[in-house]
Amino acid sequence: MSDLTALGWRADRGAELPAGCAPGRVARVDRGRLTVLTAEGELRAHPGAALHEGTGPAVGDWVALRGELAVAVLPRRTSFTRVAAGRSSAAQVVAANLDAVLVVDAMVGATRLRRIERYLAAAWGSGATPVVVLTKADLCADVPAAVQEVAEGALGVGVLPVSSVTGAGLGAVRAVVGPGRTAAMVGPSGVGKSSLANALTGRAVAGTREIRDDGRGRHTTTARELHLLPGGGVLVDTPGLRELGLADDEGVDTAYADVAELAAGCRFRDCGHRTEPGCAVATALTDGRLDPARYTAWRKLQAEAHRQALRADARAAARERARVRAFTRSLRDQPNRPRTGWS
């Protein structure tokens, strides 16, 4: 038995649920099957035909269940998208209905600011509130300095130091993932996401992987990607949130609000911030108000997001051409088509 509220269900969702259906939260999607958490516990559901439209169900989605059939995906409040691997480079929803995105990085190793900024840009684009979590605090000699350094680049975002080894700082993270709330961890491999998940749940939910050998090499699998915390919150950890390309430019200017604001003050709207007269960005770089490395990082992410947007447009145009072709063909192939004068 799991309480729906603990899974993040809110009463106002009731109106979105088709009659005779029960709600379930998607904990895992694999090969056309869904692992769903419901008031009655966990079940394996089949996606109905309607779920094959659009991007399909994602971890964190609420689905309407009729027995073991998922007949609809309820509207997403927020969604974290990334660029899928492979040639199509289509945007893919990795996690849905998040309240917070925990951008996880470790307090050890090389400076991690640029990496954190990329994750923040993606996190702002999701519609959920980003929070930076700096792990391995027990290995850091000067925690306040490390927090301060990151806080300067993470505008408007809380920065929480934690140690999964000593337990220091876990309370503040628990508060972010509080009862009825859902937070996803994003961040590169090795920064301590699995250890954090285990520390927060008080169990070995992550990292303890079942290794299977199906002749095509070894795979590690986890049973689900959505973990219930003892306090009632939901923690999401999906493989798709580990490496990440920006799906769109929505979050870039929020993550770099300082630079975006400067750029808005340039004399020309299409200022390239190089040699243009009246360039506010160039002025800020010259008089030291803007860190050149931060500026360069902003340009790079903007260019990446822009390329991605152009690709998405090209795909949309190709889909539209195919749709029109199929439509004209269907008209032509109809023996008793009405004479409309233009066909």
Ligand SMILES: Nc1nc2c(ncn2[C@@H]2O[C@H](COP(=O)(O)OP(=O)(O)OP(=O)(O)O)[C@@H](O)[C@H]2O)c(=O)[nH]1
């Ligand atoms: N000292 C210390 N070590 C930590 C802490 N958190 C994680 N580690 C260690 O860092 C290593 C990586 O931790 P993981 O939790 O596996 O990292 P991850 O982000 O889940 O990595 P992937 O599973 O590869 O994505 C492990 O050896 C952990 O024991 C911490 O708070 N303090």
Ligand SMILES: [Zn+2]
């Ligand atoms: Zn400019």
